[in-house]
Amino acid sequence: MTIAFESLAERLQQTMQKIKGKGKVSEADVKEMAREVRLALLEADVNFKVVKQFVNRVKERAVGQEVMKSLTPGQQVIKVVNEELTALMGSEESKIETAPKPPTVIMMVGLQGAGKTTTTAKLANYLRKKKNRTPMLVAADIYRPAAIDQLNTLGKQLDMPVYSEGTDVSPVDIVKRGVEKAKEEHHDTVILDTAGRLHVDENLMDELKEMKASVNPDEILLVVDAMTGQDAVNVAEQFNELLEISGVVLTKLDGDTRGGAALSIRAVTEKPIKFAGMGEKIDQLEPFHPERMASRILGMGDVLSLIEKAQTNVDEEKAKELEAKLRNADLTFDDFLEQIDQVKSMGPLEDLLGMLPGANKMKGMKNMQVDDSQIGKVEAIVRSMTKQEKNEPKIINASRKRRIAKGSGTTVQDVNKLLKQFEDMKKMMKQMTSQMGGKAGKRKGKGGMQFPFMK
Amino acid sequence: MSFFKKLKDRVTNQTDSVTTKFKDGLQKTRDSFSEKMNTLAAKYRTVDEDFFEELEELLISADVGVNTVMELVDELREIAKLENVKNSADILPVISEKLTEKLDFTGDDSKLSMNADGMTVILFVGVNGVGKTTTIGKLAHHFKEQDKKVVLAAGDTFRAGAIEQLGVWGDRVGVDVIKQAEGSDPAAVMYDAIHAAKSRSADVLLCDTAGRLQNKVNLMKELEKVKRVIQREVPSAPHEVLLVLDATTGQNAMAQAKQFKEATDVSGIVLTKLDGTAKGGIVLAIRNELDIPVKFVGLGEKVDDLQPFDAEQFTYGLFQTLAEEK
Numbered sequence: 001m002t003i004a005f006e007s008l009a010e011r012l013q014q015t016m017q018k019i020k021g022k023g024k025v026s027e028a029d030v031k032e033m034a035r036e037v038r039l040a041l042l043e044a045d046v047n048f049k050v051v052k053q054f055v056n057r058v059k060e061r062a063v064g065q066e067v068m069k070s071l072t073p074g075q076q077v078i079k080v081v082n083e084e085l086t087a088l089m090g091s092e093e094s095k096i097e098t099a100p101k102p103p104t105v106i107m108m109v110g111l112q113g114a115g116k117t118t119t120t121a122k123l124a125n126y127l128r129k130k131k132n133r134t135p136m137l138v139a140a141d142i143y144r145p146a147a148i149d150q151l152n153t154l155g156k157q158l159d160m161p162v163y164s165e166g167t168d169v170s171p172v173d174i175v176k177r178g179v180e181k182a183k184e185e186h187h188d189t190v191i192l193d194t195a196g197r198l199h200v201d202e203n204l205m206d207e208l209k210e211m212k213a214s215v216n217p218d219e220i221l222l223v224v225d226a227m228t229g230q231d232a233v234n235v236a237e238q239f240n241e242l243l244e245i246s247g248v249v250l251t252k253l254d255g256d257t258r259g260g261a262a263l264s265i266r267a268v269t270e271k272p273i274k275f276a277g278m279g280e281k282i283d284q285l286e287p288f289h290p291e292r293m294a295s296r297i298l299g300m301g302d303v304l305s306l307i308e309k310a311q312t313n314v315d316e317e318k319a320k321e322l323e324a325k326l327r328n329a330d331l332t333f334d335d336f337l338e339q340i341d342q343v344k345s346m347g348p349l350e351d352l353l354g355m356l357p358g359a360n361k362m363k364g365m366k367n368m369q370v371d372d373s374q375i376g377k378v379e380a381i382v383r384s385m386t387k388q389e390k391n392e393p394k395i396i397n398a399s400r401k402r403r404i405a406k407g408s409g410t411t412v413q414d415v416n417k418l419l420k421q422f423e424d425m426k427k428m429m430k431q432m433t434s435q436m437g438g439k440a441g442k443r444k445g446k447g448g449m450q451f452p453f454m455k
Numbered sequence: 456m457s458f459f460k461k462l463k464d465r466v467t468n469q470t471d472s473v474t475t476k477f478k479d480g481l482q483k484t485r486d487s488f489s490e491k492m493n494t495l496a497a498k499y500r501t502v503d504e505d506f507f508e509e510l511e512e513l514l515i516s517a518d519v520g521v522n523t524v525m526e527l528v529d530e531l532r533e534i535a536k537l538e539n540v541k542n543s544a545d546i547l548p549v550i551s552e553k554l555t556e557k558l559d560f561t562g563d564d565s566k567l568s569m570n571a572d573g574m575t576v577i578l579f580v581g582v583n584g585v586g587k588t589t590t591i592g593k594l595a596h597h598f599k600e601q602d603k604k605v606v607l608a609a610g611d612t613f614r615a616g617a618i619e620q621l622g623v624w625g626d627r628v629g630v631d632v633i634k635q636a637e638g639s640d641p642a643a644v645m646y647d648a649i650h651a652a653k654s655r656s657a658d659v660l661l662c663d664t665a666g667r668l669q670n671k672v673n674l675m676k677e678l679e680k681v682k683r684v685i686q687r688e689v690p691s692a693p694h695e696v697l698l699v700l701d702a703t704t705g706q707n708a709m710a711q712a713k714q715f716k717e718a719t720d721v722s723g724i725v726l727t728k729l730d731g732t733a734k735g736g737i738v739l740a741i742r743n744e745l746d747i748p749v750k751f752v753g754l755g756e757k758v759d760d761l762q763p764f765d766a767e768q769f770t771y772g773l774f775q776t777l778a779e780e781k
Contacts, residue, residue, distance in 0.1 A: 039521060042515055042521050043521045043706055044706070045705035045706050048515050048516050111703065111728075111731070112584070112728065113584025113585060113586060113728075114584060115583065115584055144620070145592075145619070145623030145624060146616045146617075146619035146620035146622070147616065147620075148616075149615075149616040149619040149620075150614070150615045150616025150617075150619075151615075151616075153615035153616055157615070198728075198730065199731070200731060200732060225584065225701070225703070227582070227701075227705060227707040228703050228705060229703060229706065229708075229737070230515065230516050230517070230518050230705060230734070231731070231733040231734070234732045235703075235731075235732075252583060252584075254668065255669070256668075256669070256670040256707070256710055257705075258706070260705070261705070280583075280613070
């Protein structure tokens with residue numbers, strides 16, 4: 001799995017690398033950089049108008065003015081790009097409004113197939129788990145076959161009430177009675193799942209306006225597929241103009257899309273992206289951190305996200321220990337096993353790896369894919385080692401290898417591969433942590449570096 | 456412009472209803488695209504760097520894809536230089552000719568390949584939310600109209616409500632749906648469906664699968680397995696593997712096409728949701744870079760709003776205003 005924005009980061013970094021080596025930025029450099037930035041952003045599906053503005057701002061600021069003594073001109077360009085990117089992405093983490101008089105009404109809108117129904121359930125789960133709210137769901141998609149069944153099934157999975165009236169009633173009436181029902185039953189939050197519709201379908205857009213007028217939502221969230229291309233701007237503009245949305249949920253961000261739509265939507269609506277859908281499971285909805293995303297674009301990694309993630313799933317002490325181990329590259333196979341267990345409970349490995357600084361720069365990490373079935377094999381091999389072997393992998397000689405292979409039901413080649421990869425991984429940890437420490441140094445990724453569980 | 460005339464003549468000879476449907480569905484595309492082309496010609500009377508830059512942006516805004524656009528614009532630069540074209544109006548026909556060239560006009564591979572002696576099995580693949588189930592419903596209707604016996608296989612056992620959704624389409628169109636419980640093995644559903652369809656002597660079996668992002672290794676392996684099971688039961692099958700693409704998707708559609716092709720040897724594309732403002736320009740890029748033909752386009756929400764792809768119709772729709780003005 002590749003990480004959203006990874007290729008964008010890579011592209012920018014390549015250009016920056018060229019400039020970084022120089023003591024002085026010439027106008028030709030700025031021009032070349034601007035061209036690279038432009039291409040990268042376009043390839044990432046950022047709307048071409050947004051790209052134009054962005055590149056012009058960077059150019060203006062990069063040439064002349066604001067010269068700082070502490071930075072080389074190359075660093076300064078990077079700083080400018082980072083600042084502009086951060087500014088464009090917005091600078092705040094967003095929250096869900098609370099109505100002064102409950103229930104808080106949240107309306108989900110968007111095109112067909114963006115993921116409204118799934119996001120409705122994910123958001124309800126999130127609000128209950130993290131904010132102690134008691135949501136009720138309302139099934140107002142009467143058009144798509146079995147959309148109500150879908151929400152009902154999700155409601156059952158979550159053990160959460162779903163209000164529905166079938167497909168023969170006007171959605172405007174359904175949401176109105178749904179909100180009344182929520183009030184009667186003392187739910188503090190009610191989430192309305194509406195049908196997907198084209199932003200140019202006047203009748204259906206009017207229907208949304210009527211719904212808005214009748215229930216007066218506290219939040220109107222536009223659900224947008226992160227893979228959307230240039231059209232994202234039209235969609236966001238239209239929904240915002242007609243409904244005045246309060247925020248955006250970006251879905252399918254666990255794909256390998258570069259997600260430039262996020263930048264475009266921010267730029268044209270100036271509404272915050274509040275959440276990101278990061279997987280098919282019901283708990284894979286995360287608050288969207290624009291400032292972290294911007295730093296991720298520039299390859300500075302997302303250590304904060306990693307630590308936060310570790311805190312919710314692993315106890316804090318263990319997380320610190322893990323972090324220290326990562327830093328010191330002081331791994332034994334025992335730690336390794338423990339990490340596999342903990343990491344497994346933290347969610348998909350590729351998510352975590354993507355948050356590590358520099359991970360997207362390593363050769364072989366590009367288009368990285370993690371094969372979960374390999375983890376079992378790795379575990380078996382490690383568990384077939386003696387305590388001493390786990391602590392000092394160096395002592396593993398040919399006959400030990402044969403024994404380990406036999407014990408784990410694998411081959412000597414498998415054992416060799418794991419040992420090699422384990423060493424590579426330790427080296428890489430060292431490289432990454434030295435980068436984190438701010439020392440520029442030589443940071444060449446080893447060619448074809450692989451984690452033991454990568455395909 | 457002889458090119459446009461030829462195109463127009465050939466298109467007008469075709470059935471009007473299809474043309475109208477195409478025209479309506481592509482209204483948005485055509486309006487904005489050709490409008491911009493004309494504005495471009497008016498704005499830049501001379502062919503210079505500004506003109507090419509604007510052209511680049513126009514094509515990029517249609518999601519054609521950066522590589523394809525750069526390639527195309529470089530070719531045009533070359534032509535303009537060689538033939539000493541100064542007037543922007545003179546280069547417009549060259550632009551459309553180049554575009555249609557890239558779409559590949561031969562069009563032989565844009566027809567569905569059907570099994571001449573026995574049941575035709577079509578497998579549908581794609582990422583989440585592109586419209587696989589809806590497309591199957593529409594295509595079932597399409598085959599039913601041709602008096603074919605159709606059976607549907609509810610292979611999306613993952614997403615909540617997916618089986619019910621296909622069930623509704625089955626009722627609507629009047630065809631049988633073979634299904635198992637949610638969460639069961641999709642390969643097992645296919646096995647069942649093939650035998651059920653055979654015993655009912657069906658002509659066509661349409662196999663739904665769960666949407667999956669192309670970078671999920673395990674899910675792509677599952678899809679490979681589904682295809683293997685189909686192949687084992689009917690050696691010549693699947694006769695088509697159709698990748699369903701959402702026209703609003705940007706550059707990631709290329710990655711989707713690549714990965715799904717690698718896993719399941721995709722034989723064609725269904726481009727859905729072309730009735731919005733999305734330009735569908737990605738068709739060009741995919742044809743150009745991966746040589747996967749588009750077989751159907753989704754032009755609306757109604758059951759008969761799925762149309763066989765016709766490169767000439769498509770191009771005519773894109774350039775209609777231009778064609779009529781010239």
